[in-house]
Amino acid sequence: MGMDVAPEVLGSSAAVLDAARRASVDYADRAAVNTDRSGFVPQSLPDGVVFAESVEDVVQAVKLAAAHKVPLVPRGAGTGLAAASSASAGEVVLDLSRMNRILSIDPVEQIAVVEPGVLNAHLNAAVAEHGLFYAPDPASTAICSIGGNIATNAGGMRCAKYGVTRESVLGLRVVLADGRELRTGRDTIKGVTGYDLNALMIGSEGTLGVVVEATLRLRPLPIATATVAAFFPDVAAAAAAASAVIAARLQPSVLELVDGPTLAAIDAALGTNYRSRGGAFLLAQTDGFGAHLEMDVLVNAIEPFTAELQRAADTAEAEALLTARREAIPSLEKMGRVSIGDIGVPRGRLAEAVTGLADISRRTGVRIFTIAHAADGNLHPIIVVDPQESVTEGPAKAALGEMFRLAQSLGGTLTGEHGVGLLKRDWLRDELGDVSLEVQHAIRRALDPQGILNPGKAI
Amino acid sequence: MGMDVAPEVLGSSAAVLDAARRASVDYADRAAVNTDRSGFVPQSLPDGVVFAESVEDVVQAVKLAAAHKVPLVPRGAGTGLAAASSASAGEVVLDLSRMNRILSIDPVEQIAVVEPGVLNAHLNAAVAEHGLFYAPDPASTAICSIGGNIATNAGGMRCAKYGVTRESVLGLRVVLADGRELRTGRDTIKGVTGYDLNALMIGSEGTLGVVVEATLRLRPLPIATATVAAFFPDVAAAAAAASAVIAARLQPSVLELVDGPTLAAIDAALGTNYRSRGGAFLLAQTDGFGAHLEMDVLVNAIEPFTAELQRAADTAEAEALLTARREAIPSLEKMGRVSIGDIGVPRGRLAEAVTGLADISRRTGVRIFTIAHAADGNLHPIIVVDPQESVTEGPAKAALGEMFRLAQSLGGTLTGEHGVGLLKRDWLRDELGDVSLEVQHAIRRALDPQGILNPGKAI
Ligand SMILES: Cc1cc2nc3c(=O)[nH]c(=O)nc-3n(C[C@H](O)[C@H](O)[C@H](O)COP(=O)(O)OP(=O)(O)OC[C@H]3O[C@@H](n4cnc5c(N)ncnc54)[C@H](O)[C@@H]3O)c2cc1C
Ligand SMILES: Cc1cc2nc3c(=O)[nH]c(=O)nc-3n(C[C@H](O)[C@H](O)[C@H](O)COP(=O)(O)OP(=O)(O)OC[C@H]3O[C@@H](n4cnc5c(N)ncnc54)[C@H](O)[C@@H]3O)c2cc1C
Numbered sequence: 001m002g003m004d005v006a007p008e009v010l011g012s013s014a015a016v017l018d019a020a021r022r023a024s025v026d027y028a029d030r031a032a033v034n035t036d037r038s039g040f041v042p043q044s045l046p047d048g049v050v051f052a053e054s055v056e057d058v059v060q061a062v063k064l065a066a067a068h069k070v071p072l073v074p075r076g077a078g079t080g081l082a083a084a085s086s087a088s089a090g091e092v093v094l095d096l097s098r099m100n101r102i103l104s105i106d107p108v109e110q111i112a113v114v115e116p117g118v119l120n121a122h123l124n125a126a127v128a129e130h131g132l133f134y135a136p137d138p139a140s141t142a143i144c145s146i147g148g149n150i151a152t153n154a155g156g157m158r159c160a161k162y163g164v165t166r167e168s169v170l171g172l173r174v175v176l177a178d179g180r181e182l183r184t185g186r187d188t189i190k191g192v193t194g195y196d197l198n199a200l201m202i203g204s205e206g207t208l209g210v211v212v213e214a215t216l217r218l219r220p221l222p223i224a225t226a227t228v229a230a231f232f233p234d235v236a237a238a239a240a241a242a243s244a245v246i247a248a249r250l251q252p253s254v255l256e257l258v259d260g261p262t263l264a265a266i267d268a269a270l271g272t273n274y275r276s277r278g279g280a281f282l283l284a285q286t287d288g289f290g291a292h293l294e295m296d297v298l299v300n301a302i303e304p305f306t307a308e309l310q311r312a313a314d315t316a317e318a319e320a321l322l323t324a325r326r327e328a329i330p331s332l333e334k335m336g337r338v339s340i341g342d343i344g345v346p347r348g349r350l351a352e353a354v355t356g357l358a359d360i361s362r363r364t365g366v367r368i369f370t371i372a373h374a375a376d377g378n379l380h381p382i383i384v385v386d387p388q389e390s391v392t393e394g395p396a397k398a399a400l401g402e403m404f405r406l407a408q409s410l411g412g413t414l415t416g417e418h419g420v421g422l423l424k425r426d427w428l429r430d431e432l433g434d435v436s437l438e439v440q441h442a443i444r445r446a447l448d449p450q451g452i453l454n455p456g457k458a459i
Numbered sequence: 460m461g462m463d464v465a466p467e468v469l470g471s472s473a474a475v476l477d478a479a480r481r482a483s484v485d486y487a488d489r490a491a492v493n494t495d496r497s498g499f500v501p502q503s504l505p506d507g508v509v510f511a512e513s514v515e516d517v518v519q520a521v522k523l524a525a526a527h528k529v530p531l532v533p534r535g536a537g538t539g540l541a542a543a544s545s546a547s548a549g550e551v552v553l554d555l556s557r558m559n560r561i562l563s564i565d566p567v568e569q570i571a572v573v574e575p576g577v578l579n580a581h582l583n584a585a586v587a588e589h590g591l592f593y594a595p596d597p598a599s600t601a602i603c604s605i606g607g608n609i610a611t612n613a614g615g616m617r618c619a620k621y622g623v624t625r626e627s628v629l630g631l632r633v634v635l636a637d638g639r640e641l642r643t644g645r646d647t648i649k650g651v652t653g654y655d656l657n658a659l660m661i662g663s664e665g666t667l668g669v670v671v672e673a674t675l676r677l678r679p680l681p682i683a684t685a686t687v688a689a690f691f692p693d694v695a696a697a698a699a700a701a702s703a704v705i706a707a708r709l710q711p712s713v714l715e716l717v718d719g720p721t722l723a724a725i726d727a728a729l730g731t732n733y734r735s736r737g738g739a740f741l742l743a744q745t746d747g748f749g750a751h752l753e754m755d756v757l758v759n760a761i762e763p764f765t766a767e768l769q770r771a772a773d774t775a776e777a778e779a780l781l782t783a784r785r786e787a788i789p790s791l792e793k794m795g796r797v798s799i800g801d802i803g804v805p806r807g808r809l810a811e812a813v814t815g816l817a818d819i820s821r822r823t824g825v826r827i828f829t830i831a832h833a834a835d836g837n838l839h840p841i842i843v844v845d846p847q848e849s850v851t852e853g854p855a856k857a858a859l860g861e862m863f864r865l866a867q868s869l870g871g872t873l874t875g876e877h878g879v880g881l882l883k884r885d886w887l888r889d890e891l892g893d894v895s896l897e898v899q900h901a902i903r904r905a906l907d908p909q910g911i912l913n914p915g916k917a918i
Binding site: 108131155163164181183189191194195196197199202204220246288290293344345346348373376412414416419424428431432435440447459 | 642874
């Protein structure tokens with residue numbers, strides 16, 4: 001139950017679940033939606049689930065929740081890494097996964113209109129037929145929803161060049177906490193009428209409104225791409241090479257770093273042999289009319305640091321390399337219980353961050369694996385503990401806290417793309433300060449005075 | 460005086476102007492800041508001006524204004540085109556033009572920190588020495604301030620490829636309506652802690668806070684650019700060619716359209732002879748490692764429509780072409796009093812918009828000149844009337860209203876980049892709807908309950 005809502009004002013979820021269409025109080029349904037992929041396990045289950053199939057279903061559920069003062073937790077595909085869609089006793093989950101239709105694709109305007117439950121990879125497959133792509137590509141592309149991507153402002157590999165979700169969302173249709181429908185943004189590329197409510201909704205983790213439709217900007221598939229896999233003696237060398245790419249004023253579309261232990265985990269899961277080729281790995285892609293020329297310059301920039309370089313001969317080879325990177329987290333999940341960090345640092349301080357993480361691992365005795373969206377300075381230090389251990393208490397939590405302090409000491413942030421959810425609230429005030437949090441709560445109160453939408457998350 | 464503030468609650472500006480540092484009540488100072496470049500002329504002058512030189516000056520002025528309930532109108536360089544910095548009796552102008560220092564440039568991180576009064580061109584000249592550029596480049600680059608750019612979310616020619624101001628602002632330091640200092644955003648490229656207050660401030664036209672410092676994202680100057688000037692029999696052909704560029708899946712960094720009458724005005728002002736070469740003009744630039752290859756494809760796409768094509772031989776020739784485009788508005792200003800429209804339409808409907816504008820001109824008898832950021836579907840239809848006529852009443856106002864309706868009928872917006880200010884408020888509700896406006900006012904009340912910051916503007 002969220003900290004925004006005083007327990008005494010909470011109403012009874014039974015009244016909501018009795019009246020709502022497509023509601024379930026089955027144990028199996030409740031157990032299936034009580035957490036995400038963060039490793040966080042709530043103490044209890046939510047009281048029930050509403051499986052919305054239409055905007056009307058959402059409006060009805062929200063109005064009922066508002067009338068009865070019952071907290072509602074929007075849920076996309078449940079792949080989040082911040083416990084932002086976790087729900088427990090007293091709360092009702094609003095599941096949006098059945099609203100999964102692509103409503104239109106306009107190849108001339110390069111725009112798609114989708115329901116929130118559409119999976120990221122599903123959209124990308126559909127628009128690829130028109131020679132287009134939707135830029136934000138979380139590694140979870142096959143299993144995460146556009147609505148969840150919007151609510152977390154998800155990033156991904158291609159964001160190095162194309163920006164995060166915010167840069168690809170033109171407009172939204174949102175159900176507010178009182179059931180009113182709000183349209184944000186517009187169908188045009190540019191526009192400045194009024195405040196940027198579109199950006200305000202993006203990344204708000206379901207606390208300001210429920211996204212029921214999104215108008216997305218697509219981009220032409222690049223005419224050419226060039227891909228290289230570079231292996232380094234160690235992760236410090238790989239980080240230095242990544243900084244050299246930025247310093248060389250290049251604009252790779254992908255620049256991903258994977259450390260040695262993670263390579264070994266990938267090898268174990270996929271049967272590959274990356275780890276034998278180096279103690280760390282950098283995957284770089286350039287695209288556009290000058291892809292190969294730009295790659296030549298990139299290779300020159302990183303060559304002094306490398307142990308081995310593999311330039312992909314074709315798209316199949318490139319795709320295999322991207323898949324290896326995408327499988328990093330699932331591979332680690334096979335080794336134990338994971339907690340996935342998401343710190344951001346100024347790009348030039350990547351090497352310091354990597355060294356600092358190794359120190360933390362040594363000090364706390366916790367295993368930390370590191371992958372990074374290197375061009376953005378966004379690292380995913382992944383804590384792996386034994387399956388019976390907790391990642392939200394004890395040494396793992398201590399290590400997480402040290403990570404955030406490391407990021408902040410380097411002028412960085414505690415979350416680059418996964419969000420705050422329940423998991424990172426303890427460190428939020430340190431980063432944002434009192435005034436910022438006060439302003440955020442004031443906005444939240446202005447939009448959701450009863451605090452029924454995903455209380456206790458995000459801010 | 461703004462509509463947000465009931466006259467009876469307004470305090471006396473004298474109390475503010477007596478106590479504030481660097482305040483002036485001189486007629487000349489007040490007359491110099493009562494309007495912008497929109498053609499809108501307020502009936503009266505503001506009561507005084509505070510010329511802030513530091514954050515402390517701003518905080519003091521805002522606290523005084525809050526204590527005495529006096530409306531404060533932030534002002535950058537006064538080049539706005541929406542009367543968003545216009546001020547009249549009862550109001551005090553907070554002039555930020557003296558806060559014009561570049562505080563730091565970090566060429567490795569590709570970040571600059573600036574005070575709000577820094578001129579756009581001044582920043583670009585300073586960072587060019589490091590091989591970098593600040594992407595948003597309004598045609599007013601030489602005379603507009605970064606603070607004003609942020610408050611209007613300004614666009615420009617390069618925004619076709621690099622996005623508008625929002626995409627280049629990492630963080631802000633803002634003085635809120637009660638004098639508290641807020642930090643938004645961060646120093647890293649990515650980050651999702653809390654709501655996107657950064658984007659909320661950008662484009663809010665000084666109604667949510669006063670920007671006193673900005674952390675800006677710079678980009679490496681492109682390794683190569685290719686520039687072409689194409690001349691067409693008429694503006695419809697030029698618009699069709701622009702659409703063909705988008706349909707060909709190209710990503711020009713600049714794609715600007717200028718109609719025949721505007722070409723004639725530029726020729727008159729600059730002594731050039733563009734108009735003799737065609738009835739409309741398209742200026743296209745590509746950049747990056749593949750600039751020339753991409754330009755080859757672009758030229759192929761537009762050639763069927765063109766009367767004449769001129770590929771710039773060097774940067775001097777390219778710069779001359781860009782200057783001609785930048786001088787469009789100043790050239791028209793020499794012909795009479797102007798009112799600069801700023802409608803946005805879906806990119807594929809550019810030709811329809813151009814035809815519609817010709818109809819409006821015919822119907823209302825008002826002269827309309829058209830230039831456009833064609834790649835974004837953002838048109839500037841420019842009304843020119845005789846110097847003694849008004850652009851905010853009579854036929855000119857009627858034509859403006861018809862323009863907005865045209866944009867909306869094409870699925871567009873009434874302002875692509877100049878903002879709402881006082882000038883476009885009448886049409887705002889039609890575009891945004893009641894719920895959106897209510898939400899915007901609720902946010903405004905949450906941040907500025909007394910309504911002292913630039914009341915009556917933007918929303
Ligand atoms: C293997 C793996 C790899 C990953 N890689 C990445 C990565 O590269 N980049 C990245 O950014 N993330 C990554 N993630 C995290 C996760 O996939 C993203 O955060 C994703 O955006 C969550 O989408 P979802 O549909 O699963 O949302 P959920 O987990 O269901 O919900 C996430 C948040 O969104 C809210 N929400 C969901 N739908 C709506 C809606 N329609 N309206 C309002 N609020 C809503 C929820 O309330 C919650 O606050 C990864 C996760 C895994 C398991
Ligand atoms: C010839 C010409 C060409 C132009 N071309 C373009 C173009 O291509 N693209 C484009 O977008 N615009 C263009 N403009 C419009 C104008 O230059 C922009 O809107 C610019 O961003 C305004 O900046 P300014 O410093 O002059 O702001 P001002 O006009 O002084 O103010 C504009 C708004 O910003 C607010 N403001 C100013 N500073 C601050 C601050 N520090 N904190 C809070 N609020 C503040 C004001 O209250 C007002 O609401 C053009 C104007 C001219 C005259």
